[in-house]
Amino acid sequence: MLYHAYELNHAALAPLREVVDANKRFLESPYNPASYTWAGRTAAAACDLFESFTRRYAKPEWGIASTEINEQTIAITERIIWSKPFCRLLHFERNIDQLRSAQSDAVTAHPRVLLVAPMSGHYATLLRSTVEAFLPNHEVYITDWSDARDVPLSKGAFDLNDYIDYIIEILDVLGKGCHVIGICQPGPPVLAAVAYMSEHNSPALPATMTFMGSPIDTRLSPTVPNQVAMERRFEWFKDNMIYTVPWPNKGVTRRVYPGFLQLSGFITMNQERHVTAHHQYFEHLVEGDCDNAQKHRDFYDEYLSVLDLTEEFYLQTIRDVFQEHTLAKGTFMHRGQLVRPECITQVGLMTVEGEKDDISGIGQTQAAHTLCCNIPQEHQLDYIQKGVGHYGVFSGSRFRSEVKPRMELFFQKFFDEKTERKYQKENAPLFVSGASS
Incomplete structure (x- = not known):
């Protein structure tokens, strides 16, 4: 049931993500006077952080040209x-x-x-x-x-x-x-x-x-x-780490060790480091430090992309x-x-x-x-x-x-x-x- 709950949670948050994304674009628009204020940049950064916490990260492209x-x-x-x-x-x-x-x-x-x-x-x-x-x-x-x-x-x-x-x-x-x-x-x-x-x-x-x-x-x-x-x-891993892939994934009913469980283990091992990194990312967004903010995105777009x-x-x-x-x-x-x-x-x-x-x-x-x-x-x-x-x-x-x-x-x-x-x-x-x- 955990995998089904994970999918349901992702689907339930989809409308909210759309609203937050629209707010972010509005707050960042150069035609919006608020985008030049500390309050506007803080609100936009909060929207960006929410989106990064709740979206599902797809398989990255290789991008080697x-x-x-x-x-x-x-x-x-x-x-x-x-x-x-x-x-x-x-x-x-x-x-x-x-x-x-x-x-x-x-x-x-x-x-x-x-x-x-x-x-x-x-x-x-x-x-x-x-x-x-x-x-x-x-x-x-x-x-x-x-x-x-x-x-x-x-x-x-x-x-x-x-x-x-x-x-x-x-x-x-x-x-x-x-x-x-x-x-x-x-x-x-x-x-x-x-x-x-x-x-x-x-x-x-x-x-x-x-x-x-x-x-x-x-x-x-x-x-x-x-x-x-x-x-x-061994039985503990079998009883607690294995779940059934839900619809609408192509592998529906396949028994797997979900990537999101593995990711939670990765993050728990270095929890303080990840919290600090996201706090700094928020500050970079507010300060308009695009280079450091992009470095954060590049790393976590890869790190948070996981497979079963x-x-x-x-x-x-x-x-x-x-x-x-x-x-x-x-x-x-x-x-x-x-x-x-x-x-x-x-x-x-x-x-x-x-x-x-x-x-x-x-x-x-x-x-x-x-x-x-x-x-x-x-x-x-x-x-x-x-x-x-x-x-x-x-x-x-x-x-x-x-x-x-x-x-x-x-x-x-x-x-x-x-x-x-x-x-x-x-x-x-x-x-x-x-x-x-």
Whole structure:
């Protein structure tokens, strides 16, 4: 009933939002003398704040139109090259002619990077800045996960094993030699996928796998979310966190972990910070500080956009990753077969953690090195970024200036230009034209 109450509340407030929005436009109009007064600006700011508190935030657009290479602008086209009901694989295709011009000779084959976005409440667009950082020197692909409330029940279920199958299929599409990066939640399933592919001698093995702030083994340096998962019985999550998607959503009757519940957890963890941010936003509006007000809008338009997770995926993740630690203990099963990270021998491994990460504590990501015990030491790299929290691991100034350069140097150790050129030639429609499925 909670999901139905949430939808009803949103619908009930719709007329009031329209009235408040009309008042806001009237109060902000340059033809209204009140817009130049403190009282008028305060009233308009209050209307703006009400609207931001009560509206539903849609999935943000990527909005990546170009990148810069050698001081030249290269146009970017967003292409779907593979899709299934719960995920699309996007390629941020760089204009090939402009790329040749910027490099003044034949196009140098750039490493392919697959960003596996977290499926933990936010949309993949949360990694927009990560994508932008890699675009100048890489062919960038990303998993764009679907909102479970928008997937009809007829499309079937989606659990952690399906997630692993999706990763394997995507790596098959991209072919041998790409660099897969699992950011936060995807760490365990990406590791399981590469282990499964290694044991079966897949010809599409990635060159490297990088895990950033990932819960590989949450028994190490447990954080508040880890402790909550351990303190409550599995049945508590099943009884209190799962609800039925109501009409008129496309996924009506599907059982999900609602995004708005996940968002409430995010906000509760840093409640004081969010209250302060909105208070400052109100003051910026009253003062007419448009730049800072827009920065606030840009951040919260992304932060408050959330998606639902399927019941089976959420509960299996709680049980296997956060309560029973099956991958870390060597007991995780995929399609009836034991997942064996020790089978990985030909894939480079890099882990990145944040010194102040309050979601995935120090050591949780590093555990991948212990599990992948047969990767040669010279093909492994562990890095802890000082002074950053969870999001600073994969975005922000320190990511761009300190983390990304180290990742690129690590990738370069495994870079084979002949392999990349061969891939481009054999997959010309996918690489240049962006074939859609």
